[in-house]
Amino acid sequence: MVHDLMARYTGIAQALHWLTVAALCLLLPFVWVAENFPPGPIRVFWYMAHESMGISVFLMVLMRLTWRWGHPAPAYPVGTHRVTVVLAGLTHGLLYLVLLVMPVTGYLMAGNGQDVPFFRLVDLPGFAHDEALGKAADTVHVACQFAVYGLIVLHVAATVWHVAVRRNGMLERMLPPQRLP
Template structure:
């Protein structure tokens, strides 16, 4: 029986989200190493703009997922593992929505937020308590995100290296194997 895979569009959104997150984090780390000034503003602009892209990607992913069910797990995946996977995925989606929203609440507190200098999201009147709350949630959220991503990647490595059950293949395009080159364990 062939392994059920995610649709190619869902796969593309998954890997595009992962790649965007890999860009997002270094932008803020670099920004923090500059003193206040143009360079720091530039790197924060990249971080905030990329965060906006993550938000759009996650909304698109959730919209797609609402209309297209995930493929079923292979029968070999235990129920407890399915529950943990669903919990991790749900928390990842939630965190990937909360982080851009709190980032916007921080950046837009009293000023517009430019997106790649192409357009700006409107700012709102300065609200110190809201800005502080957003800053606290955003800073704590980064560690939640690191933990969830690490768990997601660790589970993937476990399925690839230990279980060798092909579960990662669900999120990869089908491969054409030339005749006579089939892999045998």
């Protein structure tokens, strides 16, 4: 069983992780809603929400990587297989990469010939229209969409495996200590 001496991520790392999860849970529905409205102000609003949340994810991932640079991940539980450590590192690395590439390609699409509103608070500068760049960004963005789906499913499945089958306390590394009455 897990005890209070379990090595955990810092509170800031945990907060950034769960804020990123929440933002990702909003990104997809925002674009689904946008796609289901005809051109007009409602569609523009939902695309702005999607793009703004994508920029937020980009900033959170940069903060996570910056924080992680100075605060390494906690040690794995004793007895964790080397293969598990390597696969976890590969999955996390690919998730970070995809979660940086997607907002960049999204920005290249949204800012192609126009400014990009960030939650209607500020307009981020776009750049000159470039059809080839827009198409390339769209292709990469869609490919990354499926990569992020697969990586998130893999990440969640591994978490479920560690919680339900291995029962080795792996999830507790990303949770604050639990106080029992």
